[in-house]
Amino acid sequence: MKNLITILILFCCLISFSFQDPDSLAQKPTSENIGKLLAKAENSINTMEFDKAQEELNTSLQLARSIDHKRFIALASSILARMYQVRHEFDKGITQLERAIAIQRDINDKEGLAYSYILYGKILYSKQEYQRALKYLDLAQEYYKKESNKEQLGIIDLNKAIVYLALGELERANALLDNADVYLENSKNTYEISRLHYYRSRAFIAEGDYKKALEAAKGALNIAQSGQFIGMRMYSYELLSQIEESRGNPKDALAYLKEANQIRQNVFSMNKEALAKDSYEKFGMDALKSTVDELTLQNAEQERTLKVNKLTTILSVALITILSLLTLSLYKNNNLRARANELLQKKNSELVLAKENAEKASLAKAQFLSTITHELRTPLYAVTGLTHLLLEESPTESQKEHLNSLKFSGEYLLSLINNILDLNKLEANKVEIVESKFNLEQRISDVMIALKNSADEKKTKIHFDFDQSIPKNLIGDPLKISQILINLIGNSIKFTENGDIWISVKKTRHEGKDISLAFEIKDNGEGIGKEKQKAIFENFTQGSTQINRKFGGTGLGLSIVKNLLSLLGSEIELESELGKGSRFFFELKFTAPEGEIAEEKPATPKIDESKLTNDIMENKRILVVEDNKINQMITRKILEKNKVICDVADNGSIAVEKVKNNDFDLILMDIHMPGISGIEATIQIRKFDSEIPIIALTAVTLDESLDEFYLNGFNDIIPKPYKTEEFFHKINKHLAARATTV
Known part of the structure; x- marks a missing residue:
């Protein structure tokens, strides 16, 4: 029996060797190959494939040691510590981190140290040593601020927010989550974005807002599923179960909990396989050696032949059994795939129908808004016209006050109708670019004349700087340019009192007939907080509720600007600081006849x-x-x-x-x-x-x-x-x- 077991071990070892990946055997000890292996190991940790991660880390460590690459040796230890942190083996993780940090300090690897400090903060948070965790995160933050690394700064703010959530400092945690959202806006690190949604949901739960918590938790789950982040999927399902239970939906809560438990069982099974494989790799070669030694001591040829025949019979039966199971598995998989395809086709049909219904609803909304806003203009004309006539007929002071209020309300309503109609046309893709020849400087001057009374009421001065090297005649869409400038300058006037507004147009490029111009509208008014700068270009959005109450408005002007510039192939940029003013800027391309710099003589006499x-x-x-x-x-x-x-x-x-x-x-x-x-x-x-x-x-x-x-x-x-x-x-x-x- 003992000889049979040793033969089986030898056979399995040979099979294992024959099926090794030839690419891994031929792996060359270069910095590029080591870096790729370490990146793969990090991804394997995210997907909880610990055995695969361990193999990739071992290989990368061997390659790094073969060329004495100390930076990658330390980084491999840091990533191994991350795996221990995910597996809740915190003491092992700290041991690996201290080893990595010692090397990184010795070779002055500041980037590696910052990575290790973030991981140290995570492990200390898991051990509930919150203040020490914040200190290590601060150390990492100092480095990434100098490097202007927005993604890593976002990850640090996210981890700080997690600590403050644990400390019960909800307001501070929310502020850090907002910062992380801004920093990670363009990041491709979907694992950290999934964590951001998950802890945003936790914050909403702490506030008692279960509706927003449910939406954020589903966002975390969707990203985790697309990135195959097993741990985040499990945690997201558990969080969804908690939310549904708090909302009084026990059926949904149980369903989510079952999904979480299924993932947990799969992870447990996978870890058992990893442990078995580790044991095999540790003792496999010793067993192989002892088996060979033992076989060489066998002298009885007849006994050996008998054992080989028995082994052949056993392996044949095992092979037939495996092939039978494989055939059955393939059959079941085909059935499941057929059912899945059928379900997918059904869902696709439902989505197509839903899309058509949504398009019909959108068309009906666009037609309704177009009709109703036009119909409102006729009675509104009567309101504004009659108000003007009554103001001209020497009303009493109390009447004049009421009439001025009526005039303001009429003008506000007109602005709202125009903005809604314009936005409706933009969203319905009914706006087309209409190019014509026009004088840009005169067009901007006309806009300033139209807004002069509004600026005078605010005691605000408008300064205009126009690059005189710009050709007088340009080809573009003057109507849309006017509307963009009216909304931007009008916005600056609304939020600037007893201040200044600077309008600047500069030439950035002029090649043949193609010319690019940079537009800038700057003011020293109220300014906009960093956390609100992204949202103000959305429909019906302003800087804050207080600003809306103080200055009024619908929040549509900047949305229209964004859509118009997108139509013209550009985009609006914003720099602002609360209490210090705002700077809006964008760039547009025009066509100008070559060499046409001087202004053409007007066909009609010039009027002042x-x-x-x-x-x-x-x-x-x-x-x-x-x-x-x-x-x-x-x-x-x-x-x-x-x-x-x-x-x-x-x-x-x-x-x-x-x-x-x-x-x-x-x-x-x-x-x-x-x-x-x-x-x-x-x-x-x-x-x-x-x-x-x-x-x-x-x-x-x-x-x-x-x-x-x-x-x-x-x-x-x-x-x-x-x-x-x-x-x-x-x-x-x-x-x-x-x-x-x-």
Whole structure:
């Protein structure tokens, strides 16, 4: 019997040797190969494949010693300590770490020391030595701050947060979790991101917010499953079981607990196999040697032949048994795979249906928002117009206060409607880039004029620095650039009182027709905290609840900016510090004709718009083309208050006849009217009068093309509802231009 056992051991050893990986035998002792082996070992630890990790660490240690690479020798000890930490063999882990740290200090390996310090902090936390754990994490943090290593700084903040959670300092733990979230935003270290979600869930549990805790725990589980992190999967299932039990869902809690226990059993089985393999590797060669020695002492050929025959019979039976089990296993696996494929097809069909329903719902939402926001403009025009008229009629002080409040509310509602409509168009992918030739410096100046009153109310100065080497004529989308600047400058004005705003446009590259410009909007206003800087570009988001109450707003402006810049192939960047102001910057590409640097002479005389007053409107004849009676009355009264001789046409056909038979100085033309539209009426008027200024008085949305208006004979556009300052400014500008040409 003893001889049979020794033969079996010899046979197994030979089989094991014959099936060794040829790549591992031919492994060369180079720094690259050792580094790859150590990285594989770390990954094996994450997936709890300890036997595989041990083999990779042994091989890497042998290779490192063969070339006396002390840094990798120390690193192998650190990674081995990490395996002991995961297996809760803390004293063994500390022994390995102290060995690694001694070498790393001797060779001044600061990076290796920082890695070891983080691991030392983890082990001390596991031993509930929290203050010592924080000291080692601080040592590691000093090094990675000097190196500006965001990923490692995020891992350190995560581990500090775990310590403070254990100490019951929830507020401090949450702050560190927020920092870790920022630092690990672009990290590919999915294991640490899974841990971040897991401990975020633990923090929510401590706060009693089980809904957020459930969401964070599921996030940890999803990442752990995709990365095959067995330990994190087990811990996530246990945490989900705890959450569901606290929420009063015992059935779900039991299901999650079963999943956790199944993983625990698998890990236990895997560890048993690892121990068996360790024992075999330790004593296998000794057994082999003793077996050979014993076999050489056998002299009876007949007895040896008999034993070999018996062994052959046993191995044959074992081989047949193994093949039978393998066939059965393959059959079961095929059945399971077929069921899984069937279930997957069913789920795919459900997902396709859900996707189609979601797209229909999104389309219905977009159509609803587009319709309702347009319909709101007509009554809102009446509100803002009538408020302006009442303010002009010498109200009492108490009435004036109420009317100013009404005016502010109307303007706020208009801004909200415009922002919702613009965002709706962007999200529905209905916005297209419309390129045309324009003067960028003049476009920015127009934006500043439009926002001047808002800045004056805040006692804020706007400074404009425009690089004069930029060509005067550029080809791009002027409407979207205006909207980006209006939102960014308007945002700075809102949060800057008694301060300054600096607008800068610089040329960064100019090759042939291609030119790149850097835009910067900087202020010394309220500023934004680091933890909120990522969120403010999301829909309906502001810096904080206090800021929302103090300054108002919907939180849509910066979201629109982000989406518009994405459409133009750029992205918004932000630098800010709470209480010290903010700096928004981005870069855009334009096309400019080669060599076109000097400004082209304008086709019409230059008007000094800053000196325009309403006096120019006195005794001027203006035709208002509008089918809505309330809008007719409001526009007419606003004009007549400034001594304008006003006439009204109910539709486009009447407007064409009146222009043929009367002399007008300017026409305000609505677009959507019964009969012929405002565009068709303008085309007919231009056939016999090409000089009279025609201004479109209509609701213009972000996705509508302004080129259509200008190409069909309009001189300008006033979106309604409008601010009276903008209304008068555009009318006065065109009346003044007409006066210079007559």
